[in-house]
Amino acid sequence: MKKIATLLFSLVLGIVLQAQTFVGNMNIASFGQKNITCALTVDGQGHATLVMQRVKFAKMMPVRVDMTVSGLTAKKDAAGNLILSDTDIVPTAGSKSYPKKTITHFRGTVQGGTLSTTFTMSGKKVTYTGKQK
Numbered sequence: 001m002k003k004i005a006t007l008l009f010s011l012v013l014g015i016v017l018q019a020q021t022f023v024g025n026m027n028i029a030s031f032g033q034k035n036i037t038c039a040l041t042v043d044g045q046g047h048a049t050l051v052m053q054r055v056k057f058a059k060m061m062p063v064r065v066d067m068t069v070s071g072l073t074a075k076k077d078a079a080g081n082l083i084l085s086d087t088d089i090v091p092t093a094g095s096k097s098y099p100k101k102t103i104t105h106f107r108g109t110v111q112g113g114t115l116s117t118t119f120t121m122s123g124k125k126v127t128y129t130g131k132q133k
Helices: 002-017
Strands: 020-028 031-042 047-055 065-076 082-086 103-111 114-121 124-132
Touching: 020 114, 031 124, 065 103
Parallel strands: none
Antiparallel strands: 020 031, 020 124, 031 047, 047 065, 065 082, 082 103, 103 114, 114 124
């Protein structure tokens, strides 16, 4: 019985720790990008990490970066949707953190295979909506 419980716990934990991948559109103020891939990982303690892959934060930005938003709070609502929230998050790209780009008012949901987020970064509203791959 103990082995079965341990096995079930491991399977559930493995499922929780798997990243979900979404592909969709991101808008920053009036600048939009299509086919942006985001990977969302939620651990067993209700902490989430969102990695926005190959994004630009301005039309004239010369390179694309993988931006990581760590430390999000993840909770399930009564309907079973995943709710993400937090404020004052310092994003990272590569191994470098960007305190001047601190994210505020992060809100997100995963509902019916769709990830929707909105947050403020550098005084600009950022939105993302993507379908699970």
